[in-house]
Amino acid sequence: MTRRAVRAGEPDVPPVERTGHVWRVRSASAARQVLRERRATTQAGFTAEWIPKGFLKHHPILISDGPLHDEQRSAVGRFFAPKVVAERYLALMEQCADRLLAASGSEVVLDELALLYTVEVTAQAVGLTESSVPAMARRLESFFNQPPFDITRADLGRTPRQWALAAWRGLLPVLRLYLADVRPAIRVRRRTPGQDVISHLIGQGYTDADILVECVTYGTAGMVTTREFIAMAAWHLVGDEALRARYLVAGQPERHAILNEIIRLEPVVGHLYRRVRQPFTFTESSTGSTERTTHTPAPGDLIDLCILPANADPATVGDHPLEVCPGRPLPAGVNDAVLSFGDGAHRCPGQPLAILEADVLLRRLLAHGVRVVSEPTIGWDELIAGYTLRGFRLQVGTAT
Template sequence: MPRRQAGKPHHAHWPTKRTTAAMDATAYVRIEPAPDDLHGGEGAALRAAGPVATVALPGGVVAKAVTTREAGLRVLSDPRFAKDIQHWEAYRHGRIPADWPLLFIVEGKGLLTADGDTHRRLRRPVQRAISPRRVEALRPRVEDVTRRLLSGLATAPAGQETDLLRHFALPLPLDVICLLLGVPDEGALRDELHELSTAAMNSEASVEEITGTVGRRFPATLMSLIERKRARGDRDDLTMDLVGALDAGELTEAEVIGNLVITVIGGHETTVNLICHAVRGLLTHPETLAAARARQEAGDDPWPDVVEEALRWDSPARHVMFRYATEDVEVEGEVIRAGEAVLVPLTAIQRCPHAFPEPDRFDPGRYASGRAAGHLAFGAGAHRCPGAPLARLEAEIALRRLFETYPRLALVDRPVPRVPALGINGFKELPVVLRP
């Protein structure tokens, strides 16, 4: 595929006959950055295409996608599906545009792109920083931040529309991940890290955004943070744990930056989405919210099951990108060829009626009864998200306190666009009316 001319804006476009002659005889499902109907449109089309579908991604890039829970679990767990981009035949042969918006993520040096011993080496300091003990130690901080944010919401006039994402769901996990990373308390740097992570996940980014905001500014901002922390003699946080591994020769500078990028993005963007999707699920299913309140009044804790159902019902991560077949692998009767890139569309898989009866219904009871198949929102196997316990803790506390404080919280009934990202699944806002 010819390289685009640097400096000219580029936005995601669909394949044409000029760029995809090899696809002419192939039926494929188009994956859009911000589909109007993610579940009834894209999700249904993927499932209808069979257990292994051919998909067209923005920028004319072609991949495979698995569409059943069993196939997804297989791809996520089988070591023959690797994460190192060098296994991708189209990439090795220069068929991926240099300005493809997703390259910043899939070319990075970090947890998302490593296998085997390298992956274990990169994962070790992150795993230490968010061990179950450290996560539980964060509970008081999460409670404090939640109370502070809810107090701030109380200043809004009763009955006025409020963006719950901006004023609650976003600042909570952003504060916590910045605490783990040792980011100074001043708001400017925290806001900049959120801006950069949003830009990095934008699947409609222009050339300028890819090479400038994302490719240069994100790493430069993180290097500046490291230098400031070195000068201050900081020690006990994830950033300095990674720097210590760098100084000891265990990590390269690119690997430190790669791990920090993924931690910033994964440490708050997906938790924002988790909280928002749970709120939407409860407010669009009043009988489910009533059942959760009844459980709580009876002395039971409904919020862990609510969080699990939110993770299934509208996964905070939209697709797992990518796995690359290192050899021909048969998956549910279909062969994925060596060198092919494989997408795992979580939002489609987790609305599959065969794995999850009544998939469009927000029903935490399916987890309380133990009758539901396990979701794949945090991945599976060796690459399962190490931040899962922290995300669950934050979401459970946020939802419990939110609905205790605003038992008559109401969703504003109007369309809200999704963010244009293939990696994460979120809305641009969450408009609600607060009713104390």
């Protein structure tokens, strides 16, 4: 199987590379060691280091570190546990998928349909249920229309004009999201708490500003990235007749294994970044070798964890790393998707929700029979350090 989202100019080797104060780690085992350094490193991705620390009472869970983050992560994680996801949201997913597919007719633009679907489902888990889903989806999309940046540079490599443009394109959509989506949801849940993230945050004393930032976080991590994965998984399944046939007759555990393998192969977030705060060491080893090389990054160094090559590291994933092999043997403690949902304290808790969401929609879509009308265009989003797929048109109802 050929990877589709491979960015030109991004090498797969060496396993660990240092250029000045920037380390690039492409070894899965080394990357896991870095991600599990809970006290020696802090979050540097998603422009975390440029979010003002004093403005918010609670620092956002995605970009915080330390005991407070661990406490937040444990409390919120219960909303995304596999059993909770299945019990609370499976019926919603099925109804939403059926309704959107029925309304789409004989041809769908999958990336657009997937956005509406993921926004509606994740909004239920978060508690953003007091506004129009299509309008909220547009507001979330507009947030990503940002000028480019280089996270390895102290000023992100932006000119003053680009900084002004980033502020305008970032703050205005966030303000709209607050007024139209977040504030109405907060008001309802202050009166009548529910089983959702916003209700939990209110109970923890979060301010409206704190809750807004968390909603933006879940909007990007829980909605937008899942949308990309659904389109990518469909692209692989439509293009591989044998894999599609296997997926359609498989039980849920095997279907989920297939989807985890696809996202291992095509991680939506291609880079994770950590800033070194105190010295520590990590090691790397080559496939088939017992020799290990030790590295010691210094405080202030930036570590770029390159997820695409790490997820195809033969030393971790074994033979045929570029093939979809559901149930492939992995070392103890390694997730089925390897590093596609991160690892350690910042591992994404939404994996069960994302995989189940994708499975529900794709199983229904592919059961109708589909034919590709136009393949998607691959783009790149610097904020999530990952791919985007646009214009993926499918004719639905080709099954005989």
